[in-house]
Amino acid sequence: MPSRVSDSLALHPVFQHNHNQYLDLNSLEELPDSHAWSSELDKLSSSPDDHGESNLPVIDLSDSINGPKHLVHACKTWGAFQLINHGISNQLIDSMEAATRKLFSLPIEQKLKAERQEGGCGYGPFRISSFFPKRMWSEGFTIVGSPLQHARLLWPEDYSVFCDVTEEYQKEMKKLAGKIMWIMLEALGITKEDIIWAGPNGEFEASGAALQLNSYPVCPDPDRAMGLADHTDSTLLSILHQSNQSGLQVFQEEMGWVTVPPVEGALVVNIGDLLHILTNGSYPSVLHRVTVNRERHRYSMAYLYGPPHSAEISPLSKLVDHQHPPLYRPVTWSEYLGMKAILFYNALSSLRL
Numbered sequence: 537m538p539s540r541v542s543d544s545l546a547l548h549p550v551f552q553h554n555h556n557q558y559l560d561l562n563s564l565e566e567l568p569d570s571h572a573w574s575s576e577l578d579k580l581s582s583s584p585d586d587h588g589e590s591n592l593p594v595i596d597l598s599d600s601i602n603g604p605k606h607l608v609h610a611c612k613t614w615g616a617f618q619l620i621n622h623g624i625s626n627q628l629i630d631s632m633e634a635a636t637r638k639l640f641s642l643p644i645e646q647k648l649k650a651e652r653q654e655g656g657c658g659y660g661p662f663r664i665s666s667f668f669p670k671r672m673w674s675e676g677f678t679i680v681g682s683p684l685q686h687a688r689l690l691w692p693e694d695y696s697v698f699c700d701v702t703e704e705y706q707k708e709m710k711k712l713a714g715k716i717m718w719i720m721l722e723a724l725g726i727t728k729e730d731i732i733w734a735g736p737n738g739e740f741e742a743s744g745a746a747l748q749l750n751s752y753p754v755c756p757d758p759d760r761a762m763g764l765a766d767h768t769d770s771t772l773l774s775i776l777h778q779s780n781q782s783g784l785q786v787f788q789e790e791m792g793w794v795t796v797p798p799v800e801g802a803l804v805v806n807i808g809d810l811l812h813i814l815t816n817g818s819y820p821s822v823l824h825r826v827t828v829n830r831e832r833h834r835y836s837m838a839y840l841y842g843p844p845h846s847a848e849i850s851p852l853s854k855l856v857d858h859q860h861p862p863l864y865r866p867v868t869w870s871e872y873l874g875m876k877a878i879l880f881y882n883a884l885s886s887l888r889l
């Protein structure tokens with residue numbers, strides 16, 4: 537069987553890591569015991585289940601004939617795909633990646649000035665870290681709305697460049713996410729009238745989102761380290777840019793862990809738990825994780841897209857009948873994020889009817 541942390545954690549104890557003792561991962565020549573995952577996992581990079589290359593479909597958004605049907609097929613079979621010709625300019629993506637690199641290259645003491653507090657925005661380990669006995673080989677920065685408050689702490693003289701690029705990036709990602717949502721939903725026969733919270737024009741104006749910037753420094757012992765442990769996103773969908781270094785893997789029932797190599801100009805889209813609920817399981821959320829390497833520092837930017845925080849999400853009535861009863865009870869995004877923080881791998885199944 538493929539190595540999944542979810543398989544080995546029957547119970548989900550919450551580990552209180554001492555994050556006051558931040559380690560500067562960029563300066564370590566050996567893997568400290570606090571970051572050595574070998575006892576929890578099979579070898580990460582040389583697992584026989586890792587095919588080493590991606591079969592994740594590459595979808596061309598500019599192909600109006602075949603694009604939508606390929607996209608929908610990818611959602612049903614993989615829960616993820618790579619998207620090309622998506623309309624987001626290379627220049628904007630490059631600027632956002634440059635801002636991400638600039639942020640993580642700050643000295644650790646400086647980054648800690650913008651440390652994330654309980655579940656909010658700012659610099660720190662992944663929110664799911666407390667479910668694991670070992671620490672991950674990564675650092676993150678979470679942005680919800682404007683990063684102004686934190687950017688001011690990081691660059692007192694020069695925060696506007698970071699704020700401007702994140703604002704523009706989030707604006708463009710929001711439009712793209714809405715577009716992808718409608719391709720997926722229309723294929724299931726869903727129209728604008730079926731989703732009240734999509735707003736009068738169906739533009740998902742009030743949708744919620746977070747922008748998660750991630751850094752995975754080079755690692756002295758990558759086979760025993762974990763960049764980001766396996767998880768599903770608590771979103772409708774997530775749109776990811778990865779720098780030119782592989783590391784992301786998606787879990788596919790028949791193949792195990794499959795590496796998603798960076799494809800020039802492509803964004804990786806993956807289905808989250810809320811779209812799984814909304815579509816009554818037609819589009820399943822996908823388990824994914826990140827491995828690390830000893831050659832190149834890897835960066836990623838994940839746009840985590842969800843419904844308005846207080847909208848009740850439940851299986852769409854058009855997708856439900858006698859043969860297909862609703863599989864999940866209604867839940868709001870806020871409520872679900874709270875559940876994920878306590879139940880983690882069991883959050884989705886706890887909503888099963």
Ligand SMILES: C=C1C[C@]23C[C@@]1(O)CC[C@H]2[C@@]12CCC[C@@](C)(C(=O)O1)[C@H]2[C@@H]3C(=O)O
Nearest residue numbers: 662663664678746748767769770771840876
């Ligand atoms: C909107 C959100 C999804 C997220 C929790 C958050 O409030 C902001 C950070 C997101 C993230 C990114 C990395 C993986 C993840 C599981 C985590 O620990 O923080 C996701 C959360 C999620 O999707 O549940």
Ligand SMILES: O=C(O)CCC(=O)C(=O)O
Nearest residue numbers: 748750778784826836838
């Ligand atoms: O870094 C990556 O490739 C994946 C990041 C991710 O899964 C996330 O931020 O939710």
Ligand SMILES: [Fe+2]
Nearest residue numbers: 767768769824
């Ligand atoms: Fe993720």
